[in-house]
Amino acid sequence: xxxxxxxxxxxxxxxxxxxxxxxxxxxxxxxxxxxxxxxxxxxxxxxxxxxxxxxxxxxxxxxxxxxxxxxxxxxxxxxxxxxxxxxxxxxxxxxxxxxxxxxxxxxxxxxxxxxxxxxxxxxxxxxxxxxxxxxxxxxxxxxxxxxxxxxxxxxxxxxxxxxxxxxxxxxxxxxxxxxxxxxxxxxxxxxxxxxxxxxxxxxxxxxxxxxxxxxxxxxxxxxxxxxxxxxxxxxxxxxxxxxxxxxxxxxxxxxxxxxxxxxxxxxxxxxxxxxxxxxxxxxxxxxxxxxxxxxxxxxxxxxxxxxxxxxxxxxxxxxxxxxxxxxxxxxxxxxxxxxxxxxxxxxxxxxxxxxxxxxxxxxxxxxxxxxxxxxxxxxxxxxxxxxxxxxxxxxxxxxxxxxxxxxxxxxxxxxxxxxxxxxxxxxxxxxxxxxxxxxxxxxxxxxxxxxxxxxxxxxxxxxxxxxxxxxxxxxxxxxxxxxxxxxxxxxxxxxxxxxxxxxxxxxxxxxxxxxxxxxxxxxxxxxxxxxxxxxxxxxxxxxxxxxxxxxxxxxxxxxxxxxxxxxxxxxxxxxxxxxxxxxx
Amino acid sequence: xxxxxxxxxxxxxxxxxxxxxxxxxxxxxxxxxxxxxxxxxxxxxxxxxxxxxxxxxxxxxxxxxxxxxxxxxxxxxxxxxxxxxxxxxxxxxxxxxxxxxxxxxxxxxxxxxxxxxxxxxxxxxxxxxxxxxxxxxxxxxxxxxxxxxxxxxxxxxxxxxxxxxxxxxxxxxxxxxxxxxxxxxxxxxxxxxxxxxxxxxxxxxxxxxxxxxxxxxxxxxxxxxxxxxxxxxxxxxxxxxxxxxxxxxxxxxxxxxxxxxxxxxxxxxxxxxxxxxxxxxxxxxxxxxxxxxxxxxxxxxxxxxxxxxxx
Numbered sequence: 001x002x003x004x005x006x007x008x009x010x011x012x013x014x015x016x017x018x019x020x021x022x023x024x025x026x027x028x029x030x031x032x033x034x035x036x037x038x039x040x041x042x043x044x045x046x047x048x049x050x051x052x053x054x055x056x057x058x059x060x061x062x063x064x065x066x067x068x069x070x071x072x073x074x075x076x077x078x079x080x081x082x083x084x085x086x087x088x089x090x091x092x093x094x095x096x097x098x099x100x101x102x103x104x105x106x107x108x109x110x111x112x113x114x115x116x117x118x119x120x121x122x123x124x125x126x127x128x129x130x131x132x133x134x135x136x137x138x139x140x141x142x143x144x145x146x147x148x149x150x151x152x153x154x155x156x157x158x159x160x161x162x163x164x165x166x167x168x169x170x171x172x173x174x175x176x177x178x179x180x181x182x183x184x185x186x187x188x189x190x191x192x193x194x195x196x197x198x199x200x201x202x203x204x205x206x207x208x209x210x211x212x213x214x215x216x217x218x219x220x221x222x223x224x225x226x227x228x229x230x231x232x233x234x235x236x237x238x239x240x241x242x243x244x245x246x247x248x249x250x251x252x253x254x255x256x257x258x259x260x261x262x263x264x265x266x267x268x269x270x271x272x273x274x275x276x277x278x279x280x281x282x283x284x285x286x287x288x289x290x291x292x293x294x295x296x297x298x299x300x301x302x303x304x305x306x307x308x309x310x311x312x313x314x315x316x317x318x319x320x321x322x323x324x325x326x327x328x329x330x331x332x333x334x335x336x337x338x339x340x341x342x343x344x345x346x347x348x349x350x351x352x353x354x355x356x357x358x359x360x361x362x363x364x365x366x367x368x369x370x371x372x373x374x375x376x377x378x379x380x381x382x383x384x385x386x387x388x389x390x391x392x393x394x395x396x397x398x399x400x401x402x403x404x405x406x407x408x409x410x411x412x413x414x415x416x417x418x419x420x421x422x423x424x425x426x427x428x429x430x431x432x433x434x435x436x437x438x439x440x441x442x443x444x445x446x447x448x449x450x451x452x453x454x455x456x457x458x459x460x461x462x463x464x465x466x467x468x469x470x471x472x473x474x475x476x477x478x479x480x481x482x483x484x485x486x487x488x489x490x491x492x493x494x495x496x497x498x499x500x501x502x503x504x505x506x507x508x509x510x511x512x513x514x515x516x517x518x519x520x521x522x523x524x525x526x527x528x529x530x531x532x533x534x535x536x537x538x539x540x541x542x543x544x545x546x547x548x549x550x551x552x553x554x555x556x557x558x559x560x561x562x563x564x565x566x567x568x569x570x571x572x573x574x575x576x577x578x579x580x581x582x583x584x
Numbered sequence: 585x586x587x588x589x590x591x592x593x594x595x596x597x598x599x600x601x602x603x604x605x606x607x608x609x610x611x612x613x614x615x616x617x618x619x620x621x622x623x624x625x626x627x628x629x630x631x632x633x634x635x636x637x638x639x640x641x642x643x644x645x646x647x648x649x650x651x652x653x654x655x656x657x658x659x660x661x662x663x664x665x666x667x668x669x670x671x672x673x674x675x676x677x678x679x680x681x682x683x684x685x686x687x688x689x690x691x692x693x694x695x696x697x698x699x700x701x702x703x704x705x706x707x708x709x710x711x712x713x714x715x716x717x718x719x720x721x722x723x724x725x726x727x728x729x730x731x732x733x734x735x736x737x738x739x740x741x742x743x744x745x746x747x748x749x750x751x752x753x754x755x756x757x758x759x760x761x762x763x764x765x766x767x768x769x770x771x772x773x774x775x776x777x778x779x780x781x782x783x784x785x786x787x788x789x790x791x792x793x794x795x796x797x798x799x800x801x802x803x804x805x806x807x808x809x810x811x812x813x814x815x816x817x818x819x820x821x822x823x824x825x826x827x828x829x830x831x832x833x834x835x836x837x838x839x840x841x842x843x844x845x846x847x848x849x850x851x852x853x854x855x856x857x858x859x860x861x862x863x864x865x866x867x868x869x870x871x872x873x874x875x876x877x878x879x880x881x882x883x884x885x886x887x888x889x890x891x892x893x894x895x
Contacts, residue, residue, distance in 0.1 A: 005650070036667075038666060133638055137631070141628075210670070229845035229846070281737070282842070288741065390713050452856070455622065457616060487796065494627070
């Protein structure tokens, strides 16, 4: 038998060596997602992976500065930052001149035409068109004059797509005027999101439902190919309007070599290859072999790669380096505030929060990559105060028991078994069991309800889950995006899945919405945070940290989860790549 | 025979209706609300309702079920709710890569295991037979994940004999990526196939016709190949033909670890995302393919064994 297997091996190896190896371009960046890509239509940029591919092809009016922290918005397709009227309600954008769509057979002569302000009106209307089935309309929902009315008429069949919208007008090719229903200080943030990118009407109409596989944008890279379930390849767009590498950053960027290319023309690489690799092992092994240029660290490889927050010696010797970045998110255990037991008993919620040992869970489930969360506001956001300690967030079993007694259930006596819902993956299941152990210490029993991911979301939306573990990643770096998770009008099926309703909180939230960024607004955010700490509708657990292992030949690497279009800044030292790769 | 085939094809209709009914019921009981799923994390109740209408879910259950039956007969499954991709294209593009791995893997397994099992049956209770038996038992007791992980780690990463993962759609280019998955598939089936075939051949070894042939002085090789192998064809055909649908449906584990863009991952992903159109399409197609090959295997029985009459 062994002989035959050996023979087969020889035969197959022979077959392999006969075939031509796929041609590689050294000046390229390869990255692998831990999930599959879905659609390359910006209106459907829902999943994280898709959201990272699209901004290389399509562009938005505004973008984030690559290096500055906290995040700063700057013009991309806009010639400059918009003019804002005194009342904050009218934003007038002038487009950057000479921006062209990529060449495509969708255009009459195959040559990309100039971008106009009308393209934005068209693209944003698509978000609201029910036929497009976009989940991105929320960025404008209720905020632009006449937009919701336009959408309602379209849904009812009373209006046409061509009908004008009062608050969304293009008086000429270079000018876009947005009129808001009320001040919306997050507008500039959402105008950096892929949902708001400009798509050419010709391509949408030519490809119809297949538009999602034929992206045509204005971006630095154009679409080459997509082997579904395997990889997407993008290559440099020769007709790109251009951009230069930033010449300013935050403190320390100079020392880290992040300003060496200041003022140089972008992009630096000729190709980007995005792989779809849902499994951890191939992602990690491909990184180790140099087939990927950088990668996150799979949970099971973490101990082999990192020790005391530093990359292990054997990896450093091969030229790898470790980069970390705070993720603008919060992981939490949510209580359903409409539950007659948990919703009405703050002592009970506090007792549970005090009984939960977050530090150990951080080690167990996050490889110690993260910060203990004291409130919904994530690091790097306005209103985040690293010195703030939520009085109900320390790990204190004695105090927890005391609170449980005050709640009317001394040592858990008389308290029915609580229900904790979770999705069915093995990690979330382990987290649920850990939670059960924590509560057991004060005599509280929970039963775990495991669901498939869709079922789990349904239970939450229908307010059927009594208690559940979930996370929220911010869409933009404003604490408003976290605090809206507790706003009374956003209850399920909206994002306030704790169904928290608090009059004082809602009033502060509404007041803060009307204020521009600044100390006054920050104060309101912090007041809302304090109400949260008093009420504890959740047990906030962790703000996660992103870790990346990067090859020595990759330059200008500075990742932030909120910035989707970072690839044009990345640089590959091809000589170093050849040298280091030979050692792998 | 033709009458038999026609009757069997007709039987397929009620069975398929049953399959669709079960799928439909299961999905509606346990699948989650697809409209809410598609509406995203900021969805308002009104937006969910609008999407429900767009997805064709606003009708009664009966209307929705009838729509599914229509799809069954037209084989037009529309688009995936989650990836928005055309389902027919997804499946069409996936079958080739799946078969690139499974078909050679399967044929190679048969080529190795049938002669080997014949030899083991002939030499039963010898040292070789016992050693092989123990090896096979060991092979089948190891979880398939181990083969996939260890194979990738050693053959691809440590020894660099194959790429770690990937795919090239060209006919020449694909083999470098398919080679290791094929080998893994072969090693996965070795144990169970040998155990199965050996038992089949052993059953035949004891038959009177073997003893007669032997007493007539027919050479051993001729007995093995001409008599035993031929008489054991019925169970072999069962295995081979009924395996074909699974070859088409690909191997989820191997495909997702080796980056093979096949159909194996489609249904798994669809269940994760409450993507009912894909679930429907895959269930119905699997049922059809399975029934067709079941029929083929029944017809082949009659061809190889004149004692079996169809009817």
